[in-house]
Amino acid sequence: MGLDDHAIIIPVSKPSKGSAGKTGLWRVERPVILEDRCIKCWLCWLYCPEDVITEGANGFPEVDYTFCKGCGVCADVCPKDAIEIVEEKL
Amino acid sequence: MTITIHDLRKLPGSYMPGSAACPGCGATLAFRLVSRALGPNTVYIVPACCFSVIQAPYPKSAISAPLYNIAFAAAAATASGVYRAYKTVNKDVNVVVWAGDGGTVDIGIQALSGAAERKEDIIYVCYDNEAYMNTGIQRSGATPLKAWTKTTPAGKREMPKDMPMILAAHRVPYVATASVGYPFDLVNKFEKAKNIRGFKYIHILSPCPPGWDFPVEKTAEVGKLAVDTYFWPLYEIEDGKLRITVKPRKRPLKEFIRLQGRFRTITDEEIDELEKIVMEKWQFLEHLEKSERVF
Numbered sequence: 001m002g003l004d005d006h007a008i009i010i011p012v013s014k015p016s017k018g019s020a021g022k023t024g025l026w027r028v029e030r031p032v033i034l035e036d037r038c039i040k041c042w043l044c045w046l047y048c049p050e051d052v053i054t055e056g057a058n059g060f061p062e063v064d065y066t067f068c069k070g071c072g073v074c075a076d077v078c079p080k081d082a083i084e085i086v087e088e089k090l
Numbered sequence: 091m092t093i094t095i096h097d098l099r100k101l102p103g104s105y106m107p108g109s110a111a112c113p114g115c116g117a118t119l120a121f122r123l124v125s126r127a128l129g130p131n132t133v134y135i136v137p138a139c140c141f142s143v144i145q146a147p148y149p150k151s152a153i154s155a156p157l158y159n160i161a162f163a164a165a166a167a168t169a170s171g172v173y174r175a176y177k178t179v180n181k182d183v184n185v186v187v188w189a190g191d192g193g194t195v196d197i198g199i200q201a202l203s204g205a206a207e208r209k210e211d212i213i214y215v216c217y218d219n220e221a222y223m224n225t226g227i228q229r230s231g232a233t234p235l236k237a238w239t240k241t242t243p244a245g246k247r248e249m250p251k252d253m254p255m256i257l258a259a260h261r262v263p264y265v266a267t268a269s270v271g272y273p274f275d276l277v278n279k280f281e282k283a284k285n286i287r288g289f290k291y292i293h294i295l296s297p298c299p300p301g302w303d304f305p306v307e308k309t310a311e312v313g314k315l316a317v318d319t320y321f322w323p324l325y326e327i328e329d330g331k332l333r334i335t336v337k338p339r340k341r342p343l344k345e346f347i348r349l350q351g352r353f354r355t356i357t358d359e360e361i362d363e364l365e366k367i368v369m370e371k372w373q374f375l376e377h378l379e380k381s382e383r384v385f
Contacts, residue, residue: 015154018108019146026113042095046273047310049119052107067107071114071299072307 139190271313303351
């Protein structure tokens with residue numbers, strides 16, 4: 001038997017988005033960004049625990065609803081009330 | 091150098107959305123910001139804590155940086171070994187322990203104290219949610235006085251350990267406290283720590299919505315209120331010299347306590363008592379700030 005037969009297998013996880021599945025399904029309320037009020041201070045991005053806020057094509061913050069868990073921290077820290085919390089409907 | 095929000099947005103982070111963390115988690119918020127400050131040249135060592143669950147099950151991981159999961163008591167010892175292995179092959183890597191309060195103040199303290207004594211060149215981060223949260227809210231050595239947990243149903247009777255001061259007594263080059271409510275203070279402390287040689291210890295207060303029983307959207311506000319009510323003073327001790335980094339906005343402790351369900355059994359007189367303890371600690375820190383060296 002060669003050395004390779006005794007190779008130690010180490011379980012290594014690979015980084016990936018959605019490692020716990022589509023966490024957007026956990027959401028009961030969704031944050032909606034009101035672009036007419038937004039001043040692009042990016043505090044919502046700074047405080048988002050899930051890192052789902054990115055810069056959209058028009059330069060305003062955009063929420064990735066596939067993974068947003070709907071905690072609402074973004075709406076709570078927004079100084080201009082430019083994020084509205086809307087109930088999710090099936 | 092002070093970091094702004096625009097600098098921070100340009101930096102690459104090591105957190106990927108869709109992890110197993112609870113909504114409004116303070117630990118993932120801290121990790122996102124810290125991984126941006128430390129950069130991609132970083133290895134994380136994680137003992138058993140919420141973060142071993144947050145990474146999500148095999149074969150996927152929410153952390154895009156090299157990360158090593160290790161037994162509860164062994165985090166600081168493992169980090170010492172990892173750092174020395176990199177040193178042997180002449181690689182300069184930030185070796186970071188990312189541990190919860192259980193793995194720091196209770197089970198991991200022996201290895202942590204040893205690594206601090208040997209002056210290992212690592213950054214030890216304790217993200218402190220003040221109880222064993224992922225196993226279902228049991229009290230730890232960091233749980234504050236009078237706080238409800240499942241093992242202290244009538245409120246904790248003992249004071250928590252003052253971990254940053256214990257580490258400062260090891261005469262390590264850098265010790266700091268931080269809160270997710272003050273993200274720039276947090277990020278700047280890591281910017282500083284990564285350029286210091288020797289043992290660095292940073293203690294981050296990380297509010298936990300299910301464990302502290304406050305509304306999920308209040309994570310940032312609870313983190314801010316903890317500092318503004320003097321409950322969690324932000325300071326750093328660099329080469330023995332203490333400096334208070336954020337001046338609290340003088341809010342009554344009641345605002346912080348009444349926001350959280352874990353203090354639901356506490357009476358107004360007990361809050362006054364707690365406030366006295368908290369203010370004594372603050373005055374002690376102010377006194378230390380004036381002295382030449384803390385230790």
